[in-house]
Amino acid sequence: MDPLFNRLNRLNRFNRRKASALAVATLTAALGLVPVGTAQAAACQWQKTAWELPPTTTAGAVSSSDGGRYGVGLTGTRSTSWPYDFTDGRGTLWDNGKVVLRLPAGNPNLSGINAAGLIVGGDLVNNKFRAVTVSHTGTTTVLPFNPNWNSSSASVVNNAGDIAGMAKVGTNFILVVWPANAPGTYRELPIPASSFLFLNGIDEQGRVVGSTDAFGFVSDINGQWHALAAQGSNAKGTPAAIRDGRIVGGTQNDTSYAEAEWDAQGSLIRTIGTGAISASAIGGNGVVGGTTFVGSIRRPVLWRDGVVADSLSAVSDSFTIRAISTDEKTLIGNENSRPANYTCS
Numbered sequence: 001m002d003p004l005f006n007r008l009n010r011l012n013r014f015n016r017r018k019a020s021a022l023a024v025a026t027l028t029a030a031l032g033l034v035p036v037g038t039a040q041a042a043a044c045q046w047q048k049t050a051w052e053l054p055p056t057t058t059a060g061a062v063s064s065s066d067g068g069r070y071g072v073g074l075t076g077t078r079s080t081s082w083p084y085d086f087t088d089g090r091g092t093l094w095d096n097g098k099v100v101l102r103l104p105a106g107n108p109n110l111s112g113i114n115a116a117g118l119i120v121g122g123d124l125v126n127n128k129f130r131a132v133t134v135s136h137t138g139t140t141t142v143l144p145f146n147p148n149w150n151s152s153s154a155s156v157v158n159n160a161g162d163i164a165g166m167a168k169v170g171t172n173f174i175l176v177v178w179p180a181n182a183p184g185t186y187r188e189l190p191i192p193a194s195s196f197l198f199l200n201g202i203d204e205q206g207r208v209v210g211s212t213d214a215f216g217f218v219s220d221i222n223g224q225w226h227a228l229a230a231q232g233s234n235a236k237g238t239p240a241a242i243r244d245g246r247i248v249g250g251t252q253n254d255t256s257y258a259e260a261e262w263d264a265q266g267s268l269i270r271t272i273g274t275g276a277i278s279a280s281a282i283g284g285n286g287v288v289g290g291t292t293f294v295g296s297i298r299r300p301v302l303w304r305d306g307v308v309a310d311s312l313s314a315v316s317d318s319f320t321i322r323a324i325s326t327d328e329k330t331l332i333g334n335e336n337s338r339p340a341n342y343t344c345s
Contacts, residue, residue: 114157131152
């Protein structure tokens, strides 16, 4: 199965597990944090635009977007039986909602894109999986590779062109950054040895967030890692996005979970909205997008300072937010097995 779709599946399974263990109030009390307030009046009338799908395909999902023009993800045909995976899933690039590239079957995998349209991912090169950049015609360029690595892959890229990814040596993963200001070089950043590493984001200052098998972390502008604060037995913070040093994601322990915000050092700032299921994106002015329970219904929502700022009442229940534009007037995500965006009017 395509590793990119595996990534999407892991995120979906994680959210389903959280939904089945809904106990936000317990964790909020344990953390000693103030409960959130009530919803504010929405300022936007949100208008939907469904993104194009390639001919012969019936489904698609955007996994990464610059929050404006570009998005990368997967297109294919949705299986009619559990687990409802894509068949013939292929990496796809959208430009303003139009398909401009659909790759052949197999590699490369497309993992991230920035506002300049720089795509990053991984490809099989000389029998080794390597981190690459991918052009809009599908041509791959291999990023610098340490011969001591077994493999490498690129996960995220910021608008400055800094790329973060991982390399594997034996059974352990290494955090790697390919800096835009030093082409042809890479930096191996320290994190504790781990047999699992998943990167979720990189901000414009070069901070990287991700998860190991033991905890979520942020690697700061000096390349030093900090675990995301979480409390309770077997507690773990799991980041989903970072912007200008602000981190959002989830925190959970053996009995409860909540969505949360952290600072650039991994200190917990607050938990987010009672009933929150996921906090997945940050806008340029601090709004947080995600999913919450309204009664027993899962719905997209926007929070600010932990309080509902827009209940997105005109947006479909099935829409999940993957990115928010800098001006916070565009929401990009997936709805009913198809990428879409909602714009503020």
